[in-house]
Amino acid sequence: MTTLSYSDAEGELQLYSDGCAFYDENGEILENGDRIINGSFCDSDFRTGYPADQGMIALPTSDEDIVSIFHDEEYIVDGDSLGLRIEVRLLRATIDIKNNIILSKREEVLDTLAGNILSATKHSNGQDWWIINQDYFSNEYKCLLVREGEVIDTVSSFIGNPVLAPGAQQSNFSPDGTMFARFNPTDELQLYDFNRSTGVLSNLRFIDVPSTLEGTIHSGGLSFSGSSRFLYVNDALGIWQYDTQETDIAASVVQVAEREVFSTGQEIFGSGIFTFFYRMSLAPDCRIYMSSRNGVDRIYVIMDPEQKGVDCNVVQNIKIPAWNAGSTPHYPNYRLDTAPFCDSSKDFPSNLMTTVSTAETRLSLPARIQVYPNPAQDFCNLYLKNIDTRTVRFVLHDLLGHEWIHKEISLVEGSVVQELDLARVPAGIYVYSIYDEGQVLYADRLVISR
Numbered sequence: 001m002t003t004l005s006y007s008d009a010e011g012e013l014q015l016y017s018d019g020c021a022f023y024d025e026n027g028e029i030l031e032n033g034d035r036i037i038n039g040s041f042c043d044s045d046f047r048t049g050y051p052a053d054q055g056m057i058a059l060p061t062s063d064e065d066i067v068s069i070f071h072d073e074e075y076i077v078d079g080d081s082l083g084l085r086i087e088v089r090l091l092r093a094t095i096d097i098k099n100n101i102i103l104s105k106r107e108e109v110l111d112t113l114a115g116n117i118l119s120a121t122k123h124s125n126g127q128d129w130w131i132i133n134q135d136y137f138s139n140e141y142k143c144l145l146v147r148e149g150e151v152i153d154t155v156s157s158f159i160g161n162p163v164l165a166p167g168a169q170q171s172n173f174s175p176d177g178t179m180f181a182r183f184n185p186t187d188e189l190q191l192y193d194f195n196r197s198t199g200v201l202s203n204l205r206f207i208d209v210p211s212t213l214e215g216t217i218h219s220g221g222l223s224f225s226g227s228s229r230f231l232y233v234n235d236a237l238g239i240w241q242y243d244t245q246e247t248d249i250a251a252s253v254v255q256v257a258e259r260e261v262f263s264t265g266q267e268i269f270g271s272g273i274f275t276f277f278y279r280m281s282l283a284p285d286c287r288i289y290m291s292s293r294n295g296v297d298r299i300y301v302i303m304d305p306e307q308k309g310v311d312c313n314v315v316q317n318i319k320i321p322a323w324n325a326g327s328t329p330h331y332p333n334y335r336l337d338t339a340p341f342c343d344s345s346k347d348f349p350s351n352l353m354t355t356v357s358t359a360e361t362r363l364s365l366p367a368r369i370q371v372y373p374n375p376a377q378d379f380c381n382l383y384l385k386n387i388d389t390r391t392v393r394f395v396l397h398d399l400l401g402h403e404w405i406h407k408e409i410s411l412v413e414g415s416v417v418q419e420l421d422l423a424r425v426p427a428g429i430y431v432y433s434i435y436d437e438g439q440v441l442y443a444d445r446l447v448i449s450r
Helices: none
Strands: 004-007 013-017 022-024 056-060 066-077 085-096 101-113 119-122 129-134 140-147 150-158 170-173 179-183 189-194 201-207 221-224 230-234 238-243 254-258 277-282 288-292 296-302 314-324 368-372 379-385 391-398 403-410 416-421 428-436 439-448
Touching: 004 056, 004 066, 013 066, 056 119, 056 129, 066 101, 101 129, 101 140, 119 170, 170 221, 179 221, 230 277, 254 314, 314 439, 368 439, 403 416
Parallel strands: 221 277
Antiparallel strands: 004 013, 013 022, 056 066, 066 085, 085 101, 119 129, 129 140, 140 150, 170 179, 179 189, 189 201, 221 230, 230 238, 238 254, 277 288, 288 296, 296 314, 368 379, 379 416, 391 403, 391 428, 428 439
């Protein structure tokens, strides 16, 4: 579950980690970069990667060749009044990424942390950083001030409820750094204001999430939209949207998706593995990508997070090229105060099944997908060109999820213009999706007017 990648300003990969070691862009362990934590998860005979959700953060310094990595390590505490338990300590490593050398590692920064959910945001001075986590068995939030990779101060905010069980399902700063949210389906959503100058949390709001849980599923996640206005929360079976600009944030709640019952992997395991909503991550294209709780080859995407209510368009069970056991990228907003966190003009990838290969690549023409006219009346045309498949499936849903059109369409040499009959579809706003073997090639809205 632990994942970290770090690139330069041009997007070229410089290092990555699975929580056990640090690797360069070619997959080679950096000098002095192995054994960065203890535990059997990183033993050579049982190497699975360290299972810490949101457990690593990379913070740059003014020297572009030096980066500090803050990461978690679990350890067992025994013999005191609280009995045997697992706690978490925060470690630091310093890396010279130009020369691929680990300058220091396993430097203990804090212990007795409540779980392995790290979040960071920039100081208001535009140079320093804040890292936040909650102390174990208390209501103390510790906010570390990091300058040039060194922890120089700790600010405590005594607020909220004590943590009696380690971990939160997910926590995040808003992209603008003014809010901090924490959510566990067994507790309420907690939303705080954050002062980027002082590192102090305030104005705690406990927000009840209208959970659909009826069993023992206690996984979920959260993410802010790119503008910081909307906050999305899921409990594995449902996704809710909150508008942080409303006076009564709790009253603004809208359920924007209900989990579609779906399983995958029958051809590999003999029986299917069910998918559930899990970790959320705001991406550079301003969409929110979401992993599944189980190890599956599917993800979810909130296509338009800045749209209110179900218009945010949650697309479920999109096929990806690798099996993923809950890992979701997590980055602080490196561009805060200098540029937008993301760019909503970026197109959704036309093919998420692209795999990494060292083989020679061939030039391919860009895919063209269009539905017109839009708005439409009694018909519309589906235009596809340069699509690397023989057939696609066109599905039209209303905003309540009711299916109105389900049609298989054949392509000739990757192209087709297909007329679709809309005469029996009432006027309104719809969402269409174009699938290739269960994978979403494209999704958008279609307006039907009479």
